[in-house]
Amino acid sequence: MDDLLTSPLHDRHVALGATLGEFGGWSMPLSYPDGTVAEHLAVRGAAGVFDVSHLGKLVVAGPGAAEFVNRCFTADLGKIGPGHAQYTLCCTESGGVVDDLIVYLVGPDEVLAVPNAANSAQVAELLRAAAPEGVTVTDRHTERAVLAVQGPASAEVVTSALGGIDLGGLDYMAFLDAQIDGGSGVRVCRTGYTGEHGYELILPNDGAGPVWDAILAEGAAPCGLAARDTLRTEMGYPLHGQDLSTAITPVQAGSSWAVGWDKPEFWGRDALLAERSAGPVRRLRGLRATGRGVPRPGMDVLRDGERVGVTTSGTFSPSLKTGIALALIDTAAGVELDDTVTIDVRGRALEATVVKPPFVATHVR
Template identity: 60%
Template sequence: AKLAAFGGWSMPLEYTGSVKEHTAVRAGVGVFDVSHLGKAVVRGPGAAAYVDSCLTNDLSRIEPGKAQYTLCCNDNGGVVDDLIAYLRGDDEVFLIPNAANTSEVVRLLRGSAPDGVEVVNQHREYAVLAVQGPASDETLDAMGFPTGHEYMSFVEVEHRGGPVVVCRTGYTGERGYELVVPHDGAVAVWDAVLAAGADHDIVPAGLGARDTLRTEMGYPLHGQDLSPTITPVQAGLGWAVGWKKKSFWGRDALATEKQAGPTVSLRGLVASGRGIPRAGMTVSADETQLGVVTSGTFSPTRRVGVGLALLATSVVDGADVHVDVRGRREAFTVSKPPFVTPGGIRGS
């Protein structure tokens, strides 16, 4: 594998090539080592209610055994991190933040935790393996793992005497699962996944393919499309905010911005020619700068450049714009993500 530093971890960028790995996930199945993702647990009397009072989404909408995408915001409404909350019960919530933000999320939650509620950083105690693609069910079936449970739900099982959490979650847009495994059992589970998926031509996949897969779906990446200065309202993530809740971090600022309307919003871009957008490139029309690219790549599925950009809200879907690609004005169309249809059927 080709390794690179990411979020303080040495992570595989690719094994046999990002395009090959990307295609395998769209058409069959791939497995990612995403153990750099954070892990933390909040437990104690009223732990779920406490988490609900801090993070944006409404945890009361789900029941134990379900997971929820949510956001940790600052007082200005900016996103400190986006994360998944796994509700185990009223007194325990398991969290998976982003790698680089785990310590800050834990620090913030510890800072206002009520007596009896503890927040434990378990970043190095667990590995996370993501089995993604149309053949992910068949792969896990061959291991004897549960499959077919509802999206954003999880089941806890044993594998060779050790616990494994089988989550119906992912970051690719394809059907898939994420396996949370104690670190000392991770290699055995990785090997078992590869063996079980051999009949479906499973491939190990790296962060390069993970990034092109998520960009094709228009999924935001913290640090680029989300940040402490980019809010959920601007990023189109109002659905992940419990607007009727009495309190959560950043509530007042977000409610004010929602009512007034944001001045910028996260939008999709599709190249009309051969241009490939990259983060930081400017977007303009008629010599007027409209915003900046936050994520961009070549789409292996569409065979064109696609990306996300923070643009003035006056820009409408279907608008023709230009991206400054290394001094060249490349034509793009503002398009609503996702840019592909998962499950083996390709977007147009």
């Protein structure tokens, strides 16, 4: 993995005994010695911290930068004000999803876009190609760290770790900029990818180590990307490349809520409007196993012996202690919520109930 990018916290992960793996071109911690289940339950019960510095950081700036971004991505930036963030989608003209990302509205002339690691360069290229004169797209991917502190105790952990920062008035998907010890600036946004109350901290690389240490000192468990995956799957949050892709549209994936349908312009608008009007040929559903077995991505879903879909994500749920999956189900098959289907787990039939995610109660707001 010598040719992979590394987080500014890489040495700390190694010292903690993390198992490292490739993710989006980066060497990132997958788990720590206590294991994925313990990390998952720490986030659900108290607090955990994830190093997600592999996420992209694109600064779009210049006259009318926010209006420009709003003409590109699906969600309506006009519905939020400066100091707030928004989940949105970068789509192809045919309606497929290049990436799902968070955008931070700093002001009318500046937006910070946070795409997934593997897609960051492509999103930057698309924005640069479309940008009007005076609007620049600057890639800060390797200059900033991102830490996600998640769980019921996350507010107390972040407050103490950042020297008593006041988070009391920070609403869901709102952010603030602050100075911390040593003079480093940190952007704190009340968001995350776990379904729990949480915060994502964006800060310069040289300030990441002391903040990570302070968060651990406050009792947060270090958590890897494996636990991030089980947590987000329990919430039904999509993972790009599996539940969303250039071949899976937001209409199919149940992400229509992230589309500003009344906007006059965004990439893929005509195709998505047509698909919404006609109805998608498949829809993303949740599957909760009723037997013993763990579904994984790419497994056939059957009803009465006939293939009706395929799993896109699948894992063991530490909260429910059973297998769960997200699956694209053919709409023509007439599969409804609460129906029983089977998942072909390497030649063995695993019964599952069709459900609407999330699989567990959300605490995010």
